[in-house]
Amino acid sequence: MKKRAVMAAVLFSVLFIGLGCHKETEQDKVKKVITDCQKAVEGKDVKRIITSLSKTYRDPQGFDYDSIKGLLLGYFFRHQKISVYISGFEVTVEDTAAKAVFQAVLTGGNTAGSASDLLPEALGIYAFEVSLRKESGDWMISSAKWEREGEVKGN
Numbered sequence: 001m002k003k004r005a006v007m008a009a010v011l012f013s014v015l016f017i018g019l020g021c022h023k024e025t026e027q028d029k030v031k032k033v034i035t036d037c038q039k040a041v042e043g044k045d046v047k048r049i050i051t052s053l054s055k056t057y058r059d060p061q062g063f064d065y066d067s068i069k070g071l072l073l074g075y076f077f078r079h080q081k082i083s084v085y086i087s088g089f090e091v092t093v094e095d096t097a098a099k100a101v102f103q104a105v106l107t108g109g110n111t112a113g114s115a116s117d118l119l120p121e122a123l124g125i126y127a128f129e130v131s132l133r134k135e136s137g138d139w140m141i142s143s144a145k146w147e148r149e150g151e152v153k154g155n
Contacts, residue, residue, distance in 0.1 A: 033140075037141075081108065097134075104126050
């Protein structure tokens, strides 16, 4: 019985050590950049988000590296508490370019502590397409396109 328990412990140890030695793929690294930004948004940490952006950042909405800060600060100012939920994550990597496509549910609310504060003041589901480029060995966000889902575009 004791011998069996020792063998089981050894087997589990080898299994966990083997899983712990998983080499991080480029897709994993790209996903980590996005999830780090997710956490930074929830923490309202503009500086942490900006460090993930390429200095040459430019997006289809007309924002560049400097002006994206204003967008973030405005959103952070409007909402005391922000939560971000990401789903449908797809990452493609080709040499030094990558693309992350996902949905993000953004909620903004109050933190006053009443029961009504459990419901978000703002709720939006956005489709994101984020382009990244490898710069000095790190994945940096070079552009992002987002669109609120369910909105009807004008003619």
